[in-house]
Amino acid sequence: MDSITKNLESSLQVPSVQELALQRLDKVPPRYIRYSDSDDIISTVSSDPSLRVPLIDMAMLVNAATQDEELQKLHLACKDWGVFQVLNHGVSDTSLKNMQNQVQGFFDLPFEKKKQWAQRPGNLEGYGQAFVTSEEQKLDWNDMIFLKSFPIQNRKLDLWPKNPPRFRETLERYSEDMREATISIVKFITMALGLQDTQISESFREGLYDIRMNCYPPCPEPERVVGIVPHADNSGITLLFDCADFPGLQFLKDGKWVNVEPIDGAIVVNIGHIIEVMTNGIYKAPEHRAVVNKWKERLSIVTFCYPGSSADIRPAKELIGEGNPPIYKNMTSGEYFSNFFNRKLDESFIDSLRV
Ligand SMILES: O=C(O)CCC(=O)C(=O)O
Numbered sequence: 001m002d003s004i005t006k007n008l009e010s011s012l013q014v015p016s017v018q019e020l021a022l023q024r025l026d027k028v029p030p031r032y033i034r035y036s037d038s039d040d041i042i043s044t045v046s047s048d049p050s051l052r053v054p055l056i057d058m059a060m061l062v063n064a065a066t067q068d069e070e071l072q073k074l075h076l077a078c079k080d081w082g083v084f085q086v087l088n089h090g091v092s093d094t095s096l097k098n099m100q101n102q103v104q105g106f107f108d109l110p111f112e113k114k115k116q117w118a119q120r121p122g123n124l125e126g127y128g129q130a131f132v133t134s135e136e137q138k139l140d141w142n143d144m145i146f147l148k149s150f151p152i153q154n155r156k157l158d159l160w161p162k163n164p165p166r167f168r169e170t171l172e173r174y175s176e177d178m179r180e181a182t183i184s185i186v187k188f189i190t191m192a193l194g195l196q197d198t199q200i201s202e203s204f205r206e207g208l209y210d211i212r213m214n215c216y217p218p219c220p221e222p223e224r225v226v227g228i229v230p231h232a233d234n235s236g237i238t239l240l241f242d243c244a245d246f247p248g249l250q251f252l253k254d255g256k257w258v259n260v261e262p263i264d265g266a267i268v269v270n271i272g273h274i275i276e277v278m279t280n281g282i283y284k285a286p287e288h289r290a291v292v293n294k295w296k297e298r299l300s301i302v303t304f305c306y307p308g309s310s311a312d313i314r315p316a317k318e319l320i321g322e323g324n325p326p327i328y329k330n331m332t333s334g335e336y337f338s339n340f341f342n343r344k345l346d347e348s349f350i351d352s353l354r355v
């Protein structure tokens with residue numbers, strides 16, 4: 001792999017996977033091949049049907065009578081998995097469905113129309129693919145549109161689609177809903193850890209919110225490609241709305257990949273590197289990937305949630321002391337992002353943040 005440090009806040013332009021899929025090829029082009037037939041992507045998937053991503057009910061976290069029990073469940077979910085599905089998160093079904101319809105409407109547009117909102121050289125935002133830094137790099141079976149939503153001054157409105165016509169207002173509303181949900185979810189995550197003060201959750205009120213809308217077209221050789229290559233998120237937390245009714249997202253648990261079975265109305269929440277640092281590694285950002293299939297397109301709408309830029313990224317003071325040394329460095333928000341965008345692609349990002 002490329003060991004030279006590059007600024008990764010940009011992406012090279014690559015072909016649209018949706019357009020490739022429309023050609024109804026028998027074989028995928030070599031640039032997408034990740035696996036040979038023998039070390040098949042499927043063989044590493046857990047075969048234990050009882051192994052399921054934990055399900056958390058926010059209504060039980062809010063209710064004083066059931067809060068302690070549900071906080072204990074949340075603690076184990078964060079500690080043992082780093083991911084859970086959440087119900088009763090406060091985001092209405094209408095908001096989710098409206099967003100799904102707009103994103104579907106966008107990806108259904110002819111390529112020539114979508115290109116209007118394409119990433120520009122040296123820029124990650126817009127319609128295209130993330131983190132393509134060399135002409136030799138293997139590609140994901142994924143098209144996406146990536147937009148920054150909060151703070152409002154970060155919005156590059158010239159990259160916000162105007163087609164379908166309600167896209168912009170729907171995304172605006174959706175990101176407000178995601179921000180509200182994030183503040184509550186982070187509050188409960190810190191409570192699950194026994195932290196009293198709400199400084200961490202409140203820092204998400206002025207936080208950064210980036211939305212990545214993914215489209216995974218059907219693929220003629222799904223077992224030889226990957227929708228999104230295994231990674232952990234650099235966010236505080238990530239909220240993923242799976243628009244499909246069949247699995248595609250998988251998390252690594254005890255060396256095996258576990259499918260996330262979509263639940264109607266639920267949101268998938270995973271810990272990102274920032275909360276990993278703030279909890280001094282008690283809650284870890286889990287590895288995950290997306291797989292694709294032969295027959296059905298899948299969409300997901302992913303919100304990366306970061307604390308505001310005035311919050312330092314450091315292990316919480318309450319969690320360190322005698323016998324509990326900090327395992328991660330103290331960083332300003334600016335230092336954290338600079339480390340991320342200048343990271344070496346062949347090294348673990350989280351390991352580079354260790355003291
Ligand atoms: O679409 C998915 O299921 C996974 C997306 C993801 O992990 C990401 O965008 O960071």
Ligand SMILES: [Fe+2]
Nearest residue numbers: 231232233288
């Ligand atoms: Fe991710």
